[in-house]
Amino acid sequence: MNIRTIERAYRRYAPGYDLYFGRFLQPGRRATVQCMSCHPGERILEVGVGTGLSLPLYPPETTVYGIDICPEMLARGSARVFREHLEQSAGLCRMNAERMGFADDTFDKVVAMYVVSVAPNPGRMVDEMRRVCKPHGELYFVNHFLHPHPAMAFIERMAAPLSRFLGFHPTLSLQGLVAEASLEVTEKTPVNAFGYWTLLRARNNKQTFRRAAVRTGCSSVARGTAELRAQGATAVAAAQDGSEFSLNPKIVSADDPA
Numbered sequence: 001m002n003i004r005t006i007e008r009a010y011r012r013y014a015p016g017y018d019l020y021f022g023r024f025l026q027p028g029r030r031a032t033v034q035c036m037s038c039h040p041g042e043r044i045l046e047v048g049v050g051t052g053l054s055l056p057l058y059p060p061e062t063t064v065y066g067i068d069i070c071p072e073m074l075a076r077g078s079a080r081v082f083r084e085h086l087e088q089s090a091g092l093c094r095m096n097a098e099r100m101g102f103a104d105d106t107f108d109k110v111v112a113m114y115v116v117s118v119a120p121n122p123g124r125m126v127d128e129m130r131r132v133c134k135p136h137g138e139l140y141f142v143n144h145f146l147h148p149h150p151a152m153a154f155i156e157r158m159a160a161p162l163s164r165f166l167g168f169h170p171t172l173s174l175q176g177l178v179a180e181a182s183l184e185v186t187e188k189t190p191v192n193a194f195g196y197w198t199l200l201r202a203r204n205n206k207q208t209f210r211r212a213a214v215r216t217g218c219s220s221v222a223r224g225t226a227e228l229r230a231q232g233a234t235a236v237a238a239a240q241d242g243s244e245f246s247l248n249p250k251i252v253s254a255d256d257p258a
Helices: 002-037 069-081 122-132 151-167 173-179 206-214 221-230
Strands: 042-045 065-066 089-092 107-113 133-143 184-189 197-203
Touching: 002 069, 002 107, 002 133, 002 184, 002 197, 042 122, 065 069, 069 089, 089 206, 107 122, 122 173, 133 206
Parallel strands: 042 065, 042 107, 065 089, 107 133
Antiparallel strands: 133 197, 184 197
8 A cells, every 4th residue: 555545545434434433443542542641741642643533532731743644534633623622632734654744752652543554664654653752752552453363364364455445454463563663562452342453552662773773883863774674683763853843843745755
Protein backbone atom coordinates (compact mmCIF):
# COMPACT_ATOMS: atom_id res chain seq x y z
CA MET A 1 0.00 0.00 0.00
CA ASN A 2 0.98 3.62 -0.49
CA ILE A 3 -0.31 6.89 0.92
CA ARG A 4 -2.77 7.40 -1.93
CA THR A 5 -4.27 3.94 -1.40
CA ILE A 6 -4.71 4.65 2.30
CA GLU A 7 -6.33 8.02 1.64
CA ARG A 8 -8.81 6.46 -0.77
CA ALA A 9 -9.72 3.69 1.67
CA TYR A 10 -10.33 6.05 4.59
CA ARG A 11 -12.14 8.57 2.45
CA ARG A 12 -14.53 5.71 1.77
CA TYR A 13 -14.70 4.77 5.47
CA ALA A 14 -15.06 8.32 6.82
CA PRO A 15 -18.87 8.82 6.60
CA GLY A 16 -19.59 5.62 8.55
CA TYR A 17 -16.36 5.19 10.50
CA ASP A 18 -17.84 5.96 13.91
CA LEU A 19 -20.68 3.53 13.27
CA TYR A 20 -18.46 0.69 12.01
CA PHE A 21 -15.42 1.10 14.27
CA GLY A 22 -16.61 3.31 17.13
CA ARG A 23 -18.25 1.32 19.91
CA PHE A 24 -16.72 -1.94 18.65
CA LEU A 25 -13.12 -0.76 19.16
CA GLN A 26 -13.72 1.78 21.94
CA PRO A 27 -12.67 -0.61 24.77
CA GLY A 28 -9.17 -0.68 23.28
CA ARG A 29 -9.03 3.09 23.07
CA ARG A 30 -10.21 3.42 26.66
CA ALA A 31 -7.68 0.83 27.88
CA THR A 32 -4.89 2.63 26.04
CA VAL A 33 -5.62 6.05 27.54
CA GLN A 34 -5.93 4.49 31.00
CA CYS A 35 -2.58 2.76 30.51
CA MET A 36 -1.00 6.07 29.49
CA SER A 37 -1.76 7.59 32.94
CA CYS A 38 -1.55 11.09 31.52
CA HIS A 39 -0.45 13.74 34.03
CA PRO A 40 -1.45 17.42 34.13
CA GLY A 41 0.63 19.50 31.78
CA GLU A 42 1.80 16.61 29.62
CA ARG A 43 1.87 17.08 25.86
CA ILE A 44 0.46 14.09 23.98
CA LEU A 45 0.57 13.23 20.27
CA GLU A 46 -1.97 10.84 18.80
CA VAL A 47 -0.89 9.46 15.43
CA GLY A 48 -3.82 8.56 13.17
CA VAL A 49 -6.36 10.48 15.24
CA GLY A 50 -9.03 9.97 12.57
CA THR A 51 -12.50 11.13 13.61
CA GLY A 52 -11.29 11.80 17.16
CA LEU A 53 -13.10 8.95 18.91
CA SER A 54 -10.40 8.81 21.59
CA LEU A 55 -10.10 12.56 22.23
CA PRO A 56 -12.84 12.77 24.92
CA LEU A 57 -10.98 10.11 26.92
CA TYR A 58 -7.93 12.26 27.67
CA PRO A 59 -7.84 14.29 30.91
CA PRO A 60 -8.63 17.97 30.35
CA GLU A 61 -5.38 18.96 32.09
CA THR A 62 -3.33 17.50 29.23
CA THR A 63 -2.60 18.96 25.81
CA VAL A 64 -3.38 16.62 22.92
CA TYR A 65 -2.31 17.02 19.32
CA GLY A 66 -3.60 14.74 16.59
CA ILE A 67 -2.41 14.00 13.07
CA ASP A 68 -3.93 12.00 10.23
CA ILE A 69 -3.38 11.64 6.50
CA CYS A 70 -7.05 11.68 5.48
CA PRO A 71 -8.74 15.12 5.31
CA GLU A 72 -12.23 13.60 5.46
CA MET A 73 -11.43 11.83 8.73
CA LEU A 74 -9.84 14.98 10.17
CA ALA A 75 -12.88 17.08 9.27
CA ARG A 76 -15.03 14.81 11.42
CA GLY A 77 -12.44 14.91 14.21
CA SER A 78 -12.39 18.71 14.18
CA ALA A 79 -16.19 18.77 14.28
CA ARG A 80 -16.10 16.50 17.35
CA VAL A 81 -13.64 18.83 19.12
CA PHE A 82 -15.97 21.79 18.50
CA ARG A 83 -19.17 19.91 19.27
CA GLU A 84 -17.95 18.36 22.53
CA HIS A 85 -15.87 21.37 23.66
CA LEU A 86 -12.72 19.29 24.05
CA GLU A 87 -10.37 21.84 25.58
CA GLN A 88 -7.57 19.29 25.87
CA SER A 89 -7.35 19.10 22.08
CA ALA A 90 -4.80 21.68 20.98
CA GLY A 91 -5.08 20.98 17.27
CA LEU A 92 -5.58 18.40 14.55
CA CYS A 93 -3.63 18.56 11.31
CA ARG A 94 -2.95 16.59 8.17
CA MET A 95 0.49 15.04 8.29
CA ASN A 96 2.34 11.98 7.05
CA ALA A 97 3.14 9.86 10.13
CA GLU A 98 6.33 8.62 8.45
CA ARG A 99 7.58 12.20 7.93
CA MET A 100 6.27 14.35 10.75
CA GLY A 101 6.80 18.09 10.84
CA PHE A 102 7.31 18.28 14.62
CA ALA A 103 10.69 18.93 16.19
CA ASP A 104 12.62 16.31 18.13
CA ASP A 105 11.69 15.65 21.78
CA THR A 106 8.38 17.53 21.57
CA PHE A 107 5.92 15.18 23.28
CA ASP A 108 5.84 13.38 26.61
CA LYS A 109 3.89 10.45 25.17
CA VAL A 110 3.06 9.36 21.64
CA VAL A 111 0.25 6.93 20.83
CA ALA A 112 -0.99 5.16 17.70
CA MET A 113 -4.37 3.44 17.93
CA TYR A 114 -5.28 1.04 15.12
CA VAL A 115 -2.71 2.70 12.87
CA VAL A 116 0.54 0.74 12.71
CA SER A 117 -0.89 -1.86 10.31
CA VAL A 118 -2.15 0.99 8.10
CA ALA A 119 1.26 2.63 7.61
CA PRO A 120 3.09 1.76 4.36
CA ASN A 121 6.31 1.42 6.39
CA PRO A 122 5.50 0.64 10.06
CA GLY A 123 9.15 0.72 11.11
CA ARG A 124 9.60 4.23 9.74
CA MET A 125 6.45 5.38 11.50
CA VAL A 126 7.74 4.03 14.83
CA ASP A 127 11.09 5.77 14.21
CA GLU A 128 9.23 9.07 13.79
CA MET A 129 7.17 8.47 16.92
CA ARG A 130 10.40 7.83 18.79
CA ARG A 131 12.02 10.95 17.36
CA VAL A 132 9.28 13.39 18.39
CA CYS A 133 8.89 11.80 21.85
CA LYS A 134 11.08 13.04 24.67
CA PRO A 135 13.90 10.82 25.94
CA HIS A 136 12.55 8.44 28.59
CA GLY A 137 9.01 9.15 27.35
CA GLU A 138 6.68 6.37 26.31
CA LEU A 139 5.17 5.02 23.09
CA TYR A 140 1.80 3.25 22.98
CA PHE A 141 0.19 1.09 20.31
CA VAL A 142 -3.08 -0.77 20.07
CA ASN A 143 -3.50 -2.89 16.98
CA HIS A 144 -4.40 -6.22 15.48
CA PHE A 145 -1.43 -8.44 14.74
CA LEU A 146 -1.14 -11.73 12.88
CA HIS A 147 -2.88 -14.33 15.05
CA PRO A 148 -0.59 -16.91 16.71
CA HIS A 149 -3.06 -19.74 16.02
CA PRO A 150 -2.23 -21.35 12.64
CA ALA A 151 -5.87 -21.59 11.52
CA MET A 152 -6.61 -17.94 12.26
CA ALA A 153 -3.30 -16.88 10.71
CA PHE A 154 -4.20 -18.81 7.55
CA ILE A 155 -7.49 -16.90 7.24
CA GLU A 156 -5.71 -13.57 7.78
CA ARG A 157 -3.14 -14.41 5.12
CA MET A 158 -5.96 -15.26 2.73
CA ALA A 159 -7.24 -11.70 3.26
CA ALA A 160 -3.84 -10.13 2.55
CA PRO A 161 -4.51 -9.52 -1.18
CA LEU A 162 -7.43 -7.30 -0.12
CA SER A 163 -5.18 -4.96 1.89
CA ARG A 164 -5.36 -2.21 -0.76
CA PHE A 165 -9.15 -2.21 -0.48
CA LEU A 166 -9.25 -2.69 3.31
CA GLY A 167 -6.70 0.04 3.96
CA PHE A 168 -4.56 -2.01 6.36
CA HIS A 169 -2.26 -5.03 6.45
CA PRO A 170 -4.04 -7.99 8.14
CA THR A 171 -0.79 -9.97 8.39
CA LEU A 172 1.41 -7.54 10.33
CA SER A 173 3.47 -9.61 12.76
CA LEU A 174 3.92 -8.43 16.34
CA GLN A 175 7.32 -10.10 16.59
CA GLY A 176 8.33 -8.63 13.24
CA LEU A 177 7.35 -5.11 14.27
CA VAL A 178 9.15 -5.32 17.61
CA ALA A 179 12.30 -6.59 15.90
CA GLU A 180 12.21 -4.13 12.99
CA ALA A 181 11.50 -1.08 15.15
CA SER A 182 13.62 -2.25 18.11
CA LEU A 183 10.75 -1.55 20.46
CA GLU A 184 11.54 -1.90 24.16
CA VAL A 185 8.15 -3.29 25.17
CA THR A 186 7.35 -3.00 28.87
CA GLU A 187 3.72 -4.12 28.80
CA LYS A 188 1.55 -6.21 26.48
CA THR A 189 -2.19 -6.58 27.08
CA PRO A 190 -4.99 -8.16 24.99
CA VAL A 191 -7.92 -5.80 24.44
CA ASN A 192 -11.35 -5.67 22.77
CA ALA A 193 -13.57 -8.67 21.99
CA PHE A 194 -11.84 -12.02 22.55
CA GLY A 195 -8.54 -10.22 23.13
CA TYR A 196 -8.07 -10.12 19.36
CA TRP A 197 -6.20 -6.80 19.51
CA THR A 198 -3.04 -6.04 21.50
CA LEU A 199 -2.05 -3.00 23.55
CA LEU A 200 1.69 -2.35 23.70
CA ARG A 201 3.51 0.01 26.02
CA ALA A 202 7.12 0.75 25.11
CA ARG A 203 9.91 2.81 26.61
CA ASN A 204 11.32 5.50 24.32
CA ASN A 205 14.89 4.21 24.29
CA LYS A 206 16.21 6.84 21.88
CA GLN A 207 19.20 7.60 24.13
CA THR A 208 20.45 4.06 23.54
CA PHE A 209 20.26 4.67 19.80
CA ARG A 210 22.09 7.97 20.04
CA ARG A 211 24.94 6.40 22.02
CA ALA A 212 25.11 3.54 19.56
CA ALA A 213 25.22 5.98 16.65
CA VAL A 214 28.12 7.81 18.29
CA ARG A 215 29.98 4.52 18.74
CA THR A 216 29.63 3.80 15.01
CA GLY A 217 31.17 7.21 14.23
CA CYS A 218 28.09 8.44 12.37
CA SER A 219 27.70 12.19 12.06
CA SER A 220 23.93 12.05 12.52
CA VAL A 221 21.41 9.82 14.18
CA ALA A 222 19.64 9.34 10.86
CA ARG A 223 22.80 7.98 9.25
CA GLY A 224 23.41 6.00 12.41
CA THR A 225 20.13 4.20 11.80
CA ALA A 226 21.36 2.78 8.52
CA GLU A 227 24.67 1.77 10.09
CA LEU A 228 23.04 0.02 13.03
CA ARG A 229 20.54 -1.84 10.88
CA ALA A 230 23.25 -2.87 8.44
CA GLN A 231 25.23 -4.34 11.33
CA GLY A 232 22.19 -6.19 12.63
CA ALA A 233 22.19 -4.19 15.86
CA THR A 234 19.13 -4.22 18.08
CA ALA A 235 18.91 -0.42 18.19
CA VAL A 236 17.26 1.67 15.50
CA ALA A 237 18.09 5.37 15.45
CA ALA A 238 15.65 8.17 14.65
CA ALA A 239 16.24 11.26 12.53
CA GLN A 240 17.17 14.55 14.20
CA ASP A 241 16.51 18.06 12.97
CA GLY A 242 17.20 20.10 16.11
CA SER A 243 14.51 22.69 15.38
CA GLU A 244 12.34 24.26 18.05
CA PHE A 245 8.78 23.25 18.74
CA SER A 246 6.07 25.28 17.08
CA LEU A 247 2.39 25.31 17.87
CA ASN A 248 1.89 25.55 14.10
CA PRO A 249 4.04 22.67 12.87
CA LYS A 250 5.18 22.42 9.27
CA ILE A 251 2.62 20.20 7.60
CA VAL A 252 4.23 17.34 5.72
CA SER A 253 2.03 16.61 2.73
CA ALA A 254 1.34 13.17 1.39
CA ASP A 255 2.80 14.50 -1.86
CA ASP A 256 6.24 14.99 -0.30
CA PRO A 257 8.80 12.35 -1.27
CA ALA A 258 9.43 9.67 1.33
